[in-house]
Amino acid sequence: MTAVEHLAFDAHKGSHVTETKLNDGTPYGSAHGDDGAIRFDVVGIGNALVDVLVNESDEKVDQLGMIKGAMNLVDEARSDEIYAAVGPGVEISGGSVSNSMVGIANFGGRAAYMGKVRNDQLGKIFRHDISANGVDFSTPAAEGGPSTGCC
DSSP: OOEEEEEEEETTTTEEEEEEEETTSOBTTOSBOTTSOBOOSEEEEOOOEEEEEEOOOHHHHHHTTOOTTSOOOOOHHHHHHHHHHSOOEEEEEEOHHHHHHHHHHHTTOOEEEEOOOBSSHHHHHHHHHHHHTTOBOOOOOBSSSSOOEEO
């Protein structure tokens, strides 16, 4: 399903607000369908990340100033620098919550995931991977802001 935004009037606030609904009219994030039935067994909220796996020498790891076998937190500029310096890799959606939702779907559960990706290459990879595994991921991609997270 695809999420769409529309303008609505919020009487409590006395102003117009943007609401997000699925293309079937169901409010985004609703656990119930139009018929009142529960749509999902589990809904997870987490950080949408894409794992980038590359095979490089110890010398290359040292040259990049990274610690082998450790998590190396970097900002977006440093991530771009590292990505440009390494050879071909494998990109696969990750993040603990999204991985858990995929596991639930693989065992026959009805899983949904809420997390933010940008409308970029890694965001499209994340959306493809999680959806291909049977998890509902209706969060609209951001058109601006930081790139989709990777590690």
